Amino acid sequence: MKYPILFALLIVLIGCKKTVEEEPVIVDEDNGLIELVNTMTGSFNSEIQATVDSTYFNISLHMYPIWPEKEGHWLYVEQALFDKQEEPYRQRIYKISRENDSMFRSETYTFPNETLWICKWQTPEFFNKLLEESLIKRDGCDVLLKKTENNTYVGKTNAKSCLSELRGATYATTEVEISEKKIISWDRGFNAQDSLVWGATKGGYIFDKM
Numbered sequence: 001m002k003y004p005i006l007f008a009l010l011i012v013l014i015g016c017k018k019t020v021e022e023e024p025v026i027v028d029e030d031n032g033l034i035e036l037v038n039t040m041t042g043s044f045n046s047e048i049q050a051t052v053d054s055t056y057f058n059i060s061l062h063m064y065p066i067w068p069e070k071e072g073h074w075l076y077v078e079q080a081l082f083d084k085q086e087e088p089y090r091q092r093i094y095k096i097s098r099e100n101d102s103m104f105r106s107e108t109y110t111f112p113n114e115t116l117w118i119c120k121w122q123t124p125e126f127f128n129k130l131l132e133e134s135l136i137k138r139d140g141c142d143v144l145l146k147k148t149e150n151n152t153y154v155g156k157t158n159a160k161s162c163l164s165e166l167r168g169a170t171y172a173t174t175e176v177e178i179s180e181k182k183i184i185s186w187d188r189g190f191n192a193q194d195s196l197v198w199g200a201t202k203g204g205y206i207f208d209k210m
Contacts, residue, residue: 032098032104032147033073033096033098033104034073036096036104036145036147036153036178037065037073037075037096039153039178039179039180040063040096040178040183041063041064041065041075042062042063042064042209043060043062043121043209043210044060044061044062044063044182044207044210045059045060045061045082045207045208045210046058046059046061046205046206046208047082048206048208049205049206053202055200055201055202056200057081057082058081058082058083059079059081059082059205059207060078060080060081060082060085061077061078061079061183061207062076062077062078062121063075063078063094063121064076064121064124066093066127066130067127067128067132070132072095072096072097073095073096073097074093074094074095074096075093075094075096076091076093076124077090077091077092077093077094078091078118078119078121079091085119086119087118091110091111091114091117091118092108092109092110093108093109093110093111093135094106094107094108094109099144102146102147103144103145103146104144104145104146104147104153104155105142105143105144105145106142106143106144106145106155107137107142108137108141108142108143109135109136109137110135110136110138111130111134111135111136112134117130138162139163140157140158140161140162140163141157141161141162141172141174142157142158143155143156143157143174143176145176145178151179151180152177152178152179153176153177153178153179154177154178155175156173156174156175156176157172157173157174157175159173160173162174164189166189166198167197167198168189168191168197169189169190169191169197169198170190170191170192171189171190172187172188172189172190172199173186173187173188173190174186175204176204177204180209181208182206182207182208182209183206183207183209184204184205184206185204185205185207186199186200186204186205187199187204
């Protein structure tokens with residue numbers, strides 16, 4: 001009777017050892033990065049600002065996560081006049097990552113066949129059909145963001161690094177402030193003489209979260 005008991009005990013010990021070896025390693029999530037992505041996610045518009053100041057249009061802004069199975073944090077971004085949701089004037093994909101202990105980076109990408117993706121922010125799983133290798137990075141257009149003591153994120157592009165040919169521009173700049181309930185975004189285009197050729201003149205668009 002001794003040997004069967006010893007044999008059974010040996011199997012139990014081996015089984016426990018195997019279980020410990022196969023136990024998955026738990027990797028800590030970057031809570032700061034996730035918080036930023038969650039803050040950026042949602043539908044926004046500038047209706048309040050447009051009502052107060054007629055020089056601003058009522059613009060809709062939609063930003064929603066895509067590719068949950070891929071490495072990194074990706075957002076599909078779509079902007080349109082509020083009463084022309086089916087005709088967006090800007091479609092982008094942002095990749096949000098951590099730059100260092102205090103900074104985050106937002107990279108900007110364009111992609112082919114933009115009309116196929118209009119309003120697909122409502123069904124983010126549709127972007128599983130879009131291949132990451134088809135994206136075109138807008139070099140020099142990254143926005144570096146830093147969290148402030150007021151729990152907002154502020155950032156901008158580097159001076160003159162984001163090239164643009166829109167409406168006679170040579171380069172474009174972006175300044176942004178992101179908070180829990182709104183996003184302030186100021187996009188402008190300048191020509192070779194550093195004169196403004198497009199974009200708001202008074203300040204950024206104020207997008208309130210819906």
